[in-house]
Amino acid sequence: MIRVLLVDDQRLVRAGLRALCEPAPDVSVVGEAENGQQAVVLAERLLPDVVLMDLRMPGVDGVTATGRILAARPATRVVALTTFDDDDHLYPVLAAGACGFLVKDTSPAELLDGVRRAADGDGPFSPAVLRRLVRRAVAAHAAAGATAETAVDLTARERDVLALVGAGLSNAEIAERLHLGVTTVKTHLRGLLAKTGCANRARLAVYAAQAGVIPTP
Template identity: 45%
Template sequence: MTSSQITVALVDDQPLFRSGIRMLIESQDDMRFIGEASDGAAGVALAKALKPDVMLMDVRMPGQDGLESTKQIVASGSATRVLVLTTFDLDEAVAKAVGAGASGFLLKDADPEFLLAAVRTVNTGAEVFAAQATADLIRRYSAAVPATTAVPERYLTLTEREREMFALASRGLSNGEIARQEFLSEATVKTHISRVLAKLGLRDRVQLVVFAYEHGLN
């Protein structure tokens, strides 16, 4: 065990699936599997007690589901990044989980190497799926996040250029795509987006997309 290892926990009601994920994580030198739970309420308690870097969270479970558990973990101010697991792509429950603060989603039958790459990516503070996928997800289920016509005061603190960056990012464009469209370097775009996130009090681009739909700014 080294201090640089990514600590991972899992919440899923299927014992066989939990066993497979545990074995996969334990096979990696840079990861450490620190705990598992079979329902959402136990998952919240697990996150509080063990503070994993990344928690893999099933959406559909008996009792408290992954959506409510994700809400509670994020609302607690925990630094744990939640990756939602689902059997259905662009699922409404996943859309709600992303809106609740999940850092991304994975299909449960994803390639093992993709899952491992996703854990590493999320641990850096980034998302695990293309920005366009996030936009498509929220757009398809925007009714699940009612829009309001009131523009938050913190949005008004953005400069004109930052609002341009916000608009492009909220439509699902990546940093590279924005850079090419606006004739800027990716580093400059990244700086702009970081400032936008900081001013709006958002953790990542996933929350930026949700924020745009919540307030009719998309």
């Protein structure tokens, strides 16, 4: 059972998220917080697997709360869930340790899939957000005159997986595309993270573009 903490300053939004999550047989909403300070306290007390974190809240905001939660419990998976998909929100919360970033117009099915992916060690991103993240990182890399990343030490299968991570596919989608088991995909991802030195899936997607494994967005 995936234990989820909902964090949003709007009661109606929290109620909607609860109504979406509770019917799922593998998801349990263990608590709600209306601001970042409450989120930090409840995360310590309720031990959620996944935190759905709003970013703009009075008092302690979502970015600060994310950093505090992960400092105390690094295994917690925090997914930013916000109306604002601009860079002023994206980069700070990723720097704070969030594993994913979803916008609030995400479909119910995609949101539940994001919760499951986060709990499974994956990094859920709204496709447009991931594409922008990769595009901007590659542009900054080129503007700085940096040389292209190389993936020469990767196996052919690892390159296949890396390319699909860069394209924004989930573990299950990669498994289906490459006719592999999801467990095998996870094994390849762990190897890719270790070989490339990337800290997370988002950075791995950037690496894929910089290495020319996928076309630059």
